[in-house]
Amino acid sequence: MSLSSLAQQIHLWLLGHMSEQWTLVLEMIIAGILVISFFAVLGLVLVYMERKVSAWMQIRLGPNRVGPKGLLQSFADTLKLLIKEGLTPDGADKFLFNIAPIGAIMVSMLLMAPIPFAKDFQMWDINIGVLYVSAVSSLSVISILVAGWSSNNKYSLLGAMRSGAQIVSYELSAGMAIMTIVILSGSLSLTEIIQSQQNGWWLFKGHVPVIIAFVIYIIAVTAETNRAPFDMAEAESELTAGFHTEYSGMKFALFFLAEYVNVFIVCAIGAILFLGGWMPLHIGEWTAFNHIMDYIPSSIWFMGKTFGLIFLIMWFRWTFPRLRVDQLLKLEWNYLLPISMINVVLVTALAILGWYFK
């Protein structure tokens, strides 16, 4: 039974028991609870994954004491964070200081809405999904700036300022990269973009320009989510912990969670745009192969691609040194942005002339 039919059955069952309005309200509540629990699980899984991946690259074992293969380590850590005292520094702007982590997590939650996790399974099939995602993801900089400003700590302030410059700049490149796919598929809706990849993923269909766009997208979102080698905002050896230096306990955990969920979301968007989202891998005329691929559930396809990209981003983090802040901005304004601008023009020509594989 697929996820979409399950959702359909719940919908019908609810309709049979109550009015349409109540069904809507109840479904919203269910969706909300699902998002929050998905968030928690995602945070645990990604933190565990990061620790295992880093251990693997650093010839260590990683967490292996709590639970089988250390699987419960993340739970233990979360529990610790929950019972820790959430300090508010004396000189901090108390209201802003406390609201910043909530802002960060809220942005991540909002971004979860239009993502199709499986075939016909998404919370909100909005027809301007891509626009929505890029618009909402820009909001994440606000909470970081607020956190840095309200902490009354110079390290935090520096981290926040760096992060502000960084996120605003790299959004341009990420937006341009996303635009190439919008041009090719002719739609802003995430569902339609996935449908347009029925006969092959855009990464394969779109020739070199789309590959360039994909590379730029990965670089830009790594910077946008403040991950190494672009972790200017945190830059442990320079700014101790950057914008969240003063945060502790659950407030810190919210920032931490938001960071990981943002990584998941940008990877999910990358998988949707370039790798066909939940579409199975089909190779031309290989009918038998294509049939076998169809048997794998669409949710597995989606998660597999997303986690593949997440692994890639983690790989960056554990192998590259960090850029300097001026080099970071130079990379964006001198290289990535001009390249992606030319790339958009190329893709437009490609789309008009129909030179991509159909």
Next chain:
Amino acid sequence: MQETIGHSATGDLVINVGPQHPATHGVLHLVIHLQGETITKVEPHLGYIHRSIEKMCESLTYRQFIYVTSRMDYLSAHINNLACALCVEKGLGVEIPERAQVIRVLMSELTRIASHELWWGAMAMDLGAFTPFFHAFRERESINDIMEETCGARLTMNYMVPGGVMMDLHPNFQKRVKDFLQLYKSKIDEYDEMVTGNIIFQNRMKGVGYLSKEDAISFGCSGPTARASGVSCDVRKWYPYEIYSKLDFEEVIETGGDSLARYMVRIREMKESIRIVEQLIDAIPEGPFQAKTKAVLKLPKGEFYQQVETARGELGVYIVSEGGTTPYRIKFRSPGFSNLSALETMVKGSKIGDLVAAMGTLDLVIPDIDR
């Protein structure tokens, strides 16, 4: 001038880097003045780990005070001990058996490799790359194991005594060192792949933290820091002690003067140290490992000085003797202190990230600076 909290009189942002900070590798306290991200002033504040080792030495006998010096530059503890032992021997006028000399040089060079290993990992971590740290520690661990077997300790070995070394080499020593050399040669290229060749790394290091030859000399820099600016200052070449004059090795000199040059000097020095160890490991002469000395050592009245090349630079030991069993006054000229004084010249006008990179290439050990 009256300074308001957090801001200097010129309106710069004043930040305390340290004494607890991930980049200072110990309790170094830097007060840095910033215009935006640009550094206008760096002021090192010292003394957080001052244990008055020099004063302590005055009340210890010539046999005892050597062990305290392991705690100065703990990463080249062997070489510190060696400097003190050599200085005492100079005063006593004893002849050291050849076997002891070879063992001392072997241990010094192994220590140098271990120290540079740790520096390499820590410096990469300063630049935000975590993985090299673990790779560096993998190799350093095998040196520590060799040390543990022969000297009984891994970090503060206390192996050098006036007249030679404390005990003979462990029977396994030669085999283990050879195993290590083999392992190490297969790994050292990995370092270049992982860090040296990385474009981000190159951009972070090239042209950053520039120290001219003149400045290096006037600040009294020594060791790899000075050699990266083109100053030939290797004590092993200029004032050879032990058997260094008979050995075939190069003094590594780079002329870049920037962080990358300092990095390359240390990387190449590791390879030179390997060469020295290779020359000696099969040629350890037979004989006693310690010269015969009296149970209670008394230095004649006078002043004695001995300098050696530690992993960080020139360490000088200056003993003033009144003819008793304890020194009248001891002064250590530690390399870290002079090297640190060049930091402001290096990083003025560059970004915070450059400060961290330049500090990483100075290879500071704070207990060596404070003593």
